[in-house]
Amino acid sequence: MELPEPIGEHLKSLFVRSQFPAYLFVSHDGVLLEWGGGCDRYGLTPLESGVLASDQIDFLEGMLPLEEGWFQLPRLLVHDFRVVDVHFVPGEEGDWVVLLDTTEAANRETVAQQQANDLALLKLDHLKMLAQLRAHNENMRAVLNQLRLTTAVIAEDGGVLFLSRSGLDLLHADKANVEGSNWREVFRFSDADAEQFAQLLEVPRASRERLRLELKMATGRMRSFDIDIQSDPRDPAQRIAYFYDISDLLDLRNKLHEKARFQDMVGKSHPMRQVFQIIEEVARVDATVLVEGETGTGKELVARAIHYSSPRQAGPFIVVNCAGLADSLINSQLFGHKKGSFTDAVTDQKGVFEAAHGGTILLDEIGDIPMNTQTRILRALEQREIVRVGETQPRKVDIRILAATNKNLETEVKQGNFRLDLLYRIRIARVTLPPLRERREDVPLLVEAFAHDICVEYGLEIPHVERDVLSALIAYRWPGNVRELRNAVEFALIRCKEAKLRLVDLPPELTAAGNVGGSASSTDSDKERILSALKASKGRRAAAAKLLGISRATLYRRMKACCLGDDVL
Amino acid sequence: MLGAFSVGKTSLVSRFVHSLFSEKYHTTIGVKVDKKQVVVNGEDAALMIWDIYGEDDIQEVRMNYVRGAAGYLLVADGTRSDTLDVARQIRNRVVRDIGDIPFVLLINKSDLTEEWEFSDETLEALKAEGWLTVLTSAKTGEGVEKGFSLLADAIIE
Numbered sequence: 001m002e003l004p005e006p007i008g009e010h011l012k013s014l015f016v017r018s019q020f021p022a023y024l025f026v027s028h029d030g031v032l033l034e035w036g037g038g039c040d041r042y043g044l045t046p047l048e049s050g051v052l053a054s055d056q057i058d059f060l061e062g063m064l065p066l067e068e069g070w071f072q073l074p075r076l077l078v079h080d081f082r083v084v085d086v087h088f089v090p091g092e093e094g095d096w097v098v099l100l101d102t103t104e105a106a107n108r109e110t111v112a113q114q115q116a117n118d119l120a121l122l123k124l125d126h127l128k129m130l131a132q133l134r135a136h137n138e139n140m141r142a143v144l145n146q147l148r149l150t151t152a153v154i155a156e157d158g159g160v161l162f163l164s165r166s167g168l169d170l171l172h173a174d175k176a177n178v179e180g181s182n183w184r185e186v187f188r189f190s191d192a193d194a195e196q197f198a199q200l201l202e203v204p205r206a207s208r209e210r211l212r213l214e215l216k217m218a219t220g221r222m223r224s225f226d227i228d229i230q231s232d233p234r235d236p237a238q239r240i241a242y243f244y245d246i247s248d249l250l251d252l253r254n255k256l257h258e259k260a261r262f263q264d265m266v267g268k269s270h271p272m273r274q275v276f277q278i279i280e281e282v283a284r285v286d287a288t289v290l291v292e293g294e295t296g297t298g299k300e301l302v303a304r305a306i307h308y309s310s311p312r313q314a315g316p317f318i319v320v321n322c323a324g325l326a327d328s329l330i331n332s333q334l335f336g337h338k339k340g341s342f343t344d345a346v347t348d349q350k351g352v353f354e355a356a357h358g359g360t361i362l363l364d365e366i367g368d369i370p371m372n373t374q375t376r377i378l379r380a381l382e383q384r385e386i387v388r389v390g391e392t393q394p395r396k397v398d399i400r401i402l403a404a405t406n407k408n409l410e411t412e413v414k415q416g417n418f419r420l421d422l423l424y425r426i427r428i429a430r431v432t433l434p435p436l437r438e439r440r441e442d443v444p445l446l447v448e449a450f451a452h453d454i455c456v457e458y459g460l461e462i463p464h465v466e467r468d469v470l471s472a473l474i475a476y477r478w479p480g481n482v483r484e485l486r487n488a489v490e491f492a493l494i495r496c497k498e499a500k501l502r503l504v505d506l507p508p509e510l511t512a513a514g515n516v517g518g519s520a521s522s523t524d525s526d527k528e529r530i531l532s533a534l535k536a537s538k539g540r541r542a543a544a545a546k547l548l549g550i551s552r553a554t555l556y557r558r559m560k561a562c563c564l565g566d567d568v569l
Numbered sequence: 570m571l572g573a574f575s576v577g578k579t580s581l582v583s584r585f586v587h588s589l590f591s592e593k594y595h596t597t598i599g600v601k602v603d604k605k606q607v608v609v610n611g612e613d614a615a616l617m618i619w620d621i622y623g624e625d626d627i628q629e630v631r632m633n634y635v636r637g638a639a640g641y642l643l644v645a646d647g648t649r650s651d652t653l654d655v656a657r658q659i660r661n662r663v664v665r666d667i668g669d670i671p672f673v674l675l676i677n678k679s680d681l682t683e684e685w686e687f688s689d690e691t692l693e694a695l696k697a698e699g700w701l702t703v704l705t706s707a708k709t710g711e712g713v714e715k716g717f718s719l720l721a722d723a724i725i726e
């Protein structure tokens with residue numbers, strides 16, 4: 001069978017370069033043209049091009065073509081254990097790009113959601129059991145004392161006649177002090193909550209609703225309770241109140257919610273909490289945001305978090321690595337071009353700015369963009385329109401731009417490499433990510449999160465991390481920041497052969513005497529690190545970059561800075 | 570498969586497609602796609618079954634998952650009467666966002682007669698509203714084939 005025309009080369013190259021780990025190209029009539037990335041890891045292979053895609057991949061059945069363009073299918077379970085987010089992106093002339101994107105948050109989400117559901121079911125069981133006991137007129141007090149549930153019997157005048165054992169424990173109260181006291185003295189609600197509770201005691205049974213209130217514990221901590229009030233079957237003037245402690249449940253829920261909101265970012269340190277707060281604030285407005293931070297600090301995650309908590313979350317999120325784009329092609333890639341406007345422009349092409357309509361673009365490494373492209377971006381920001389290369393008629397685009405850089409753009413402006421007006425324009429809001437060495441207290445948390453994710457991914461038992469290992473990880477300088485830490489943990493877990501993670505499992509640069517606790521890195525030690533990484537990876541640049549926890553582009557830049565030529569190794 | 574959490578959506582699919590049942594509860598995150606060949610009106614057809622995570626008081630089912638469906642099974646748990654309210658709410662959202670596509674209500678866990686919370690009047694009322702309703706048990710298999718084939722028929726019509 002003859003293959004249909006391939007999808008626009010140019011759009012394709014764009015996605016292949018982006019962060020999505022697996023992709024499929026499907027023709028307008030549903031035939032699989034090409035695939036790549038992590039398709040085998042997701043159990044989608046073997047695949048055959050030239051055959052209907054939906055015959056080979058179940059979840060595609062009935063999906064394409066879609067009427068409305070870009071479409072997101074979050075959290076699809078493929079291959080029985082891997083959860084991916086799927087994006088259907090319209091390509092050129094009715095073709096489709098299907099992108100599969102994994103977020104590590106999904107694994108953790110599974111665990112938390114399971115716990116939350118189990119707890120909710122347990123709670124239902126409890127309530128049911130109580131209802132049955134009541135119906136059978138059992139000796140309620142004896143039963144209530146057995147349950148790990150706080151219950152109280154309250155007289156018509158508000159005096160507490162009985163408080164179950166777990167209630168006494170919870171409030172650190174004494175039976176003798178409690179019984180006979182007014183409930184307002186026993187239960188330390190806020191004023192507003194106390195009023196609600198009082199009303200609940202009074203209203204006739206039918207209109208009683210379950211309340212969610214907070215109680216102050218003896219420790220001063222607040223805990224949340226669902227409270228149910230029933231009439232005492234033996235004395236209808238008395239009330240029985242059931243306090244169901246849902247604090248753990250709510251905690252779990254909040255964690256889940258945060259996970260989703262802040263993607264895979266982990267951190268409890270002061271600087272990171274500030275970052276989370278800013279993300280939350282800027283997500284609500286449609287302003288341009290500049291994300292600054294050293295290499296490996298997670299700038300893309302910040303951008304993702306902003307997009308996915310913004311009103312644009314249902315639209316596309318496209319990452320463009322500006323450092324990777326050739327100067328001669330960058331305008332056409334960003335803004336599209338008209339057929340014939342330059343040698344390779346054989347068809348009309350849409351650029352990223354149009355492809356991201358309704359969504360968000362992250363211009364990563366914006367400091368590397370040539371001047372004339374800067375001018376075009378400025379225009380896109382100011383006029384909300386773009387002009388394709390070779391055209392004159394502007395086209396409206398509705399996008400939000402986020403920019404990221406590890407350069408100091410003010411210096412770039414001074415050196416004449418960056419437009420000051422563009423800097424002002426993209427810096428309306430800014431998020432500055434601290435380097436890992438300035439938030440060392442987050443290292444244990446990060447290690448735990450990474451170890452969990454990596455072990456789930458490789459199907460390993462999570463080993464115990466020895467104290468000296470953790471100390472070494474905390475003390476190290478982490479020039480490649482969180483990315484380097486993740487790679488170091490991965491390296492160690494794969495080497496680790498026992499139930500304990502030991503110092504010897506760590507990558508050599510972490511335990512080399514000079515590095516532990518070392519301060520500012522000199523070019524010399526940089527050079528050594530790069531050389532040893534290149535040696536370890538037998539000269540393969542990509543592998544060496546991974547070992548160092550930096551991108552390939554950064555590796556080349558550093559090699560240049562250390563006067564290491566391309567011919568080294 | 571749409572409904573509140575832990576009503577047995579995944580178990581029903583597993584019974585229907587693989588003839589398996591497990592007492593263990595593994596909640597579904599997102600969606601899982603399964604396929605089964607069936608015969609409708611004497612003709613072969615493939616049912617693509619999308620098993621979607623259950624709704625709880627925090628997360629609603631996203632309609633993105635439902636778009637493109639030819640029909641759906643609403644699942645309630647016969648031992649938890651509030652799961653019928655959830656099913657109703659989901660149906661309202663489907664009608665509003667997607668349209669009035671065919672559906673069948675499965676009231677699951679019919680083997681748990683001791684804990685049953687649905688009265689005959691409730692079932693009568695549903696029938697009066699025109700809801701196709703089947704009592705099912707993923708555990709014993711009761712009603713499962715019937716539920717799926719009723720939906721397949723409704724879709725073909």
Ligand SMILES: Nc1nc2c(ncn2[C@@H]2O[C@H](COP(=O)(O)OP(=O)(O)OP(=O)(O)O)[C@@H](O)[C@H]2O)c(=O)[nH]1
Binds near residue numbers: 580681705
């Ligand atoms: N006795 C009995 N138990 C059932 C039946 N169907 C499901 N269960 C049990 O109910 C629990 C939940 O079943 P699932 O199939 O995971 O429910 P679900 O609707 O897919 O749940 P979520 O994915 O969390 O929304 C499991 O422990 C099952 O074993 C049934 O017909 N009878």
Ligand SMILES: [Mg+2]
Binds near residue numbers: 578596597621622623
């Ligand atoms: Mg399920």
